[in-house]
Amino acid sequence: MHVTSTLVALAATFSSAMAVYKGFNYDAAGGKSESEWETEFKAAQGLAGAPGFTSARLYTMRQGDGTDPIAAVPAAIKTKTSLLLGLWASGGAAGFAGELTALKSTITQYGKDLKGLVAGISVGNEDLYRITDTATAHGNTDAGLDPTTLAGYISQVKDAIKNTAFADIKVGHVDTWTAWVNGTNKKVIDASDFLGVNAFPYWESDHPPNDISHASGLFKDAISQVQSIAQGKELWYTETGFPAAGKVSGTAVPSVANAKLYWDQVGCANFDKVNVWWYTLNDQGAAVSFGVTDSSYKPLFDLSCGGGGTSSSSTTSSSSTTSSSVSSSTTSHSSSTISSLSSSTESSASSTTSSASSSEASTSSTSAEDTSTPTVTVDTTSTITSTPVTSASPTSTAVTAGAGSVSGSLGASFAAALMAILAI
Structure with a gap:
C-alpha cells in the first residue's frame, strides 16, 4: 500500500511538472472591453x-x-484562460506606479478567482532593447529602461505580491534575445525568476540568409545563446512567429506557406515542452502581419501538429550543418502602440488608445548588429531539447497552475510504466 501511494504521488508530481502554457500575445489597444x-x-x-x-x-x-485592472482579467476568469500578466515599465516612474496600483487592485478584486490561472508576471517588455544603439540606428525613438531601474521595478513587484494570493507567482522580464546576452544587463537576469525570450528570425536581415529554410536554425541559435547566460533559470518563449503578409526582410519572404512552415518547425516542436506565447492570434491591418487567423478568427493554415510538425533539430536550415555566429536579432513594438503604453509624461503613463490597426508587438521591428552584444559561436548541430534550461530535464519548466496542457508522449510513457508496476 505504501509503495502504491508513493507511486501515485510520484505520478501526480510528474504530471504537474509536465504542465506547460500555450497561448498567444494580446495587445490592449483601444482599451478593449471585457466582452472583446x-x-x-x-x-x-x-x-x-x-x-x-x-x-x-x-x-x-x-x-x-x-x-x-485591465478588463482581460475578468474575461480570463470567465473563459478559464491562464495569464502571463505584464506591467508596462517604460512609462516613467508615475506610469509604473500606476501599473503597481492596478496589479494590487487585481489581487484584491480577483486574487481568489485567479487561483491556478496566473502563469507568471512580466515586468516590462523589450525595455533593454530600446536603449541600445541597434534600436537607435533603426529609428526607434520610444522610451526604454536601464537595467538598474528595471531590476528595481522587478523587486518592487516581488515586494507587492508578498503575503498575497500571488505570493508564489514567478516574476521576470521579457526582452529580445540580443538584450539578454548583452552582459550589461546581468542585473535583470539576477533579479528575474524567469527570462522571457522574444526571437524573430524574420527580422534578422543583417545576418542573411534568414529565409524560411534557415529560420528554425536561427531560432535555435538565439535560444542557445540565452540559455548559456541564464544562470539555470527558466526560459519562456514569449514572442516568436513568421509573417503571412508584409515586406521582405533580408531574404525572409512573408507568406502563408512560410508562416505555416515556421509554425510546424518551431511551434509544433515546442508547444508541449516549453511555455510558449505565439505572436500572434490576429493582427489584421498590420503592415507586417504575423496573425495566424483572418479577421473572423478563421485559421490561415492548418494549425494541427499531429505528425505534421518537425523537430527544430531536424529542419531544412543549412545552419544545422555548420557552426554559425549570430550576434544580434531584435524585435520592437510598433511606435503607435508603445506610445499608447508609455505616454510622453510620467503623470499619464500608459495610454492604450492607439488605433485598432496598430499592434502591440513587433510589427515594425528592426534587426541589426548591436556592437555592445558579444558574439557567441554556437554549434547548431546540437539539439534544443524539451526545455531551454541549462542541464535540466523537461520537468524543470514545471508550473503548478492548472491551466497548462500536459506533454503527451513522455507523460503517456510514464503513466504506462506506472500502471504496469501497480498491476504487479
Whole structure:
C-alpha cells in the first residue's frame, strides 16, 4: 500500500511538472472591453486543429490610462484562460506606479478567482532593447529602461505580491534575445525568476540568409545563446512567429506557406515542452502581419501538429550543418502602440488608445548588429531539447497552475510504466 501511494504521488508530481502554457500575445489597444477580450480568448481556445491554446500574454495591468485592472482579467476568469500578466515599465516612474496600483487592485478584486490561472508576471517588455544603439540606428525613438531601474521595478513587484494570493507567482522580464546576452544587463537576469525570450528570425536581415529554410536554425541559435547566460533559470518563449503578409526582410519572404512552415518547425516542436506565447492570434491591418487567423478568427493554415510538425533539430536550415555566429536579432513594438503604453509624461503613463490597426508587438521591428552584444559561436548541430534550461530535464519548466496542457508522449510513457508496476 505504501509503495502504491508513493507511486501515485510520484505520478501526480510528474504530471504537474509536465504542465506547460500555450497561448498567444494580446495587445490592449483601444482599451478593449471585457466582452472583446472574451471573444478573443474563446476564439483562441476554439481554433480548429489546435486545441490547448488556453493562455494569454498581456503587456499592461491597466485598463486604458487609469489604474483599474485591465478588463482581460475578468474575461480570463470567465473563459478559464491562464495569464502571463505584464506591467508596462517604460512609462516613467508615475506610469509604473500606476501599473503597481492596478496589479494590487487585481489581487484584491480577483486574487481568489485567479487561483491556478496566473502563469507568471512580466515586468516590462523589450525595455533593454530600446536603449541600445541597434534600436537607435533603426529609428526607434520610444522610451526604454536601464537595467538598474528595471531590476528595481522587478523587486518592487516581488515586494507587492508578498503575503498575497500571488505570493508564489514567478516574476521576470521579457526582452529580445540580443538584450539578454548583452552582459550589461546581468542585473535583470539576477533579479528575474524567469527570462522571457522574444526571437524573430524574420527580422534578422543583417545576418542573411534568414529565409524560411534557415529560420528554425536561427531560432535555435538565439535560444542557445540565452540559455548559456541564464544562470539555470527558466526560459519562456514569449514572442516568436513568421509573417503571412508584409515586406521582405533580408531574404525572409512573408507568406502563408512560410508562416505555416515556421509554425510546424518551431511551434509544433515546442508547444508541449516549453511555455510558449505565439505572436500572434490576429493582427489584421498590420503592415507586417504575423496573425495566424483572418479577421473572423478563421485559421490561415492548418494549425494541427499531429505528425505534421518537425523537430527544430531536424529542419531544412543549412545552419544545422555548420557552426554559425549570430550576434544580434531584435524585435520592437510598433511606435503607435508603445506610445499608447508609455505616454510622453510620467503623470499619464500608459495610454492604450492607439488605433485598432496598430499592434502591440513587433510589427515594425528592426534587426541589426548591436556592437555592445558579444558574439557567441554556437554549434547548431546540437539539439534544443524539451526545455531551454541549462542541464535540466523537461520537468524543470514545471508550473503548478492548472491551466497548462500536459506533454503527451513522455507523460503517456510514464503513466504506462506506472500502471504496469501497480498491476504487479
